[in-house]
Amino acid sequence: MEKYLTLISFGPEGWGWALLGGAWVTLSIALAALPIGLALGLAIALASRSRIYLLRAFATLYTTIFRGVPELLTLFVIYFGIQMLLQKLWADLGLPGSIEMSPFVAGMIALSLVLAAFSAEVWLGALNAIQKGQREAAAALGLTKPQAFRLVVFPQLIRVALPGLGNNWLVLLKETSLVSVITLQDTMFIASRANVVTKEPFLFFGVAALIYLAFSGLSAWGIEHLERRANRGFTRAGASR
Amino acid sequence: MSWCEWPGAAIGLEVLERYGCRMADGFNLTLLLVGVSVSLGALLGLALAMGRLRGHPILARAIAVYTTFFRGSPLLVQLFLIYYGLGGLRLFWQDIGLWWFFREPLYCCLLAFTLNTAAYQAEVFRGAMQSLPSGQAEAARSLGMGSLATFLKVEMPQAIIIALRPLGNELIVMIKASSLAALVTMYDLMGATRLAFSRSFDLSIYLVAALVYLVLVEIVRRLWNFMEARLTRHLALR
Numbered sequence: 001m002e003k004y005l006t007l008i009s010f011g012p013e014g015w016g017w018a019l020l021g022g023a024w025v026t027l028s029i030a031l032a033a034l035p036i037g038l039a040l041g042l043a044i045a046l047a048s049r050s051r052i053y054l055l056r057a058f059a060t061l062y063t064t065i066f067r068g069v070p071e072l073l074t075l076f077v078i079y080f081g082i083q084m085l086l087q088k089l090w091a092d093l094g095l096p097g098s099i100e101m102s103p104f105v106a107g108m109i110a111l112s113l114v115l116a117a118f119s120a121e122v123w124l125g126a127l128n129a130i131q132k133g134q135r136e137a138a139a140a141l142g143l144t145k146p147q148a149f150r151l152v153v154f155p156q157l158i159r160v161a162l163p164g165l166g167n168n169w170l171v172l173l174k175e176t177s178l179v180s181v182i183t184l185q186d187t188m189f190i191a192s193r194a195n196v197v198t199k200e201p202f203l204f205f206g207v208a209a210l211i212y213l214a215f216s217g218l219s220a221w222g223i224e225h226l227e228r229r230a231n232r233g234f235t236r237a238g239a240s241r
Numbered sequence: 242m243s244w245c246e247w248p249g250a251a252i253g254l255e256v257l258e259r260y261g262c263r264m265a266d267g268f269n270l271t272l273l274l275v276g277v278s279v280s281l282g283a284l285l286g287l288a289l290a291m292g293r294l295r296g297h298p299i300l301a302r303a304i305a306v307y308t309t310f311f312r313g314s315p316l317l318v319q320l321f322l323i324y325y326g327l328g329g330l331r332l333f334w335q336d337i338g339l340w341w342f343f344r345e346p347l348y349c350c351l352l353a354f355t356l357n358t359a360a361y362q363a364e365v366f367r368g369a370m371q372s373l374p375s376g377q378a379e380a381a382r383s384l385g386m387g388s389l390a391t392f393l394k395v396e397m398p399q400a401i402i403i404a405l406r407p408l409g410n411e412l413i414v415m416i417k418a419s420s421l422a423a424l425v426t427m428y429d430l431m432g433a434t435r436l437a438f439s440r441s442f443d444l445s446i447y448l449v450a451a452l453v454y455l456v457l458v459e460i461v462r463r464l465w466n467f468m469e470a471r472l473t474r475h476l477a478l479r
Binding site for chain 2: 064065067068069070071072073074076077080081084174175176177178180181188191192195199201202205206208209212213216217
């Protein structure tokens with residue numbers, strides 16, 4: 001027992017600091033991918049409701065591809081693809097040496113692209129849930145279309161989309177474990193390395209699982225909080241708690 | 242020239258011609274992994290759902306912990322726990338005669354995938370059962386049906402309709418998640434593709450694999466739309 005505690009302690013023999021660093025990387029890459037993925041997802045949801053055929057076709061194609069291809073494959077294509085492209089560009093420009101793609105950036109791009117496809121479905125459902133009368137009323141008040149979206153539709157959209165987006169976030173948190181494969185030093189990567197060094201797979205993958213569980217648990221609690229806040233205008237008198 | 246070299250030769254993609262047969266084998270392995278783990282997971286998931294709804298409170302609690310663990314941590318962690326963790330206990334498994342199982346990466350993958358999808362499917366079944374109005378079971382009881390007959394003839398057919406779509410989504414998730422098998426030395430579709438890429442450095446092989454996964458997922462999606470239309474034809478929803 002003492003041996004295990006030493007191994008996960010913050011002392012010189014322990015992996016505590018390394019694991020904490022890994023947890024930080026996991027959280028940072030998820031938080032970095034979140035805003036990009038959500039914004040891109042909303043843009044794609046709006047594109048799939050557009051009057052322009054090409055935009056609709058693009059939205060359908062995008063969601064079909066990124067929802068149907070394994071995330072691991074997307075990650076490899078982005079990582080190696082951009083790497084090769086950059087190196088070719090580097091060589092074409094006649095620059096000396098070589099250039100490396102940062103695994104963090106590659107992971108962030110891949111996770112954002114996938115998150116965009118899944119969140120687009122949530123945004124689309126929420127957009128459809130907002131009655132036409134809201135836009136018409138906004139138009140009757142003389143708001144321009146962008147104004148109507150920003151001031152009338154979007155605030156309502158957040159409330160309806162929140163549960164779905166919360167699920168997207170939980171899936172994203174777990175998907176970040178894949179970036180360990182392209183050598184980004186996240187929780188999973190540190191746990192794998194600790195396993196190689198100490199031959200204690202149960203301990204380190206168990207701790208990794210607990211780190212992810214803690215993140216999921218905290219997120220679920222936070223999402224519930226946000227939902228309650230978003231719904232505060234909708235609870236019946238006396239019905240709240 | 243065997244059949245699996247044809248597609249590559251036909252479109253003039255050398256890497257696909259060279260590794261076409263490995264990719265075809267990988268595709269079969271992917272189908273095996275998904276087929277076995279999702280069907281075993283369905284059985285286990287159904288049992289877990291029933292245990293959670295109708296079982297002893299302690300059992301229900303234990304099942305809740307199980308589903309929270311498997312839904313709250315990444316499948317990759319679970320796979321490594323089983324492959325490196327359980328697979329590392331060689332002496333223990335040899336003692337109780339189960340080493341043949343944990344020695345094989347294939348069985349470790351199947352075990353991890355089954356346990357994972359069972360947790361998700363259990364929640365799907367539980368949600369479907371809970372969404373049935375209680376009057377259904379009460380009416381069956383008042384007609385003198387036993388609890389097994391009530392479950393099989395009244396509750397199950399209605400629950401399946403509700404559970405169908407989330408189950409289809411779970412199948413699609415597992416098709417994609419099966420690619421993780423490539424990380425524990427398996428040559429499934431993803432593993433074969435990785436091998437081909439590492440030898441040829443031709444990125445287009447990844448695009449071919451992406452296309453295969455896409456087609457597979459699209460087939461499932463169409464099939465599910467068809468099944469849903471067929472199962473709900475008496476409801477005239479639209």
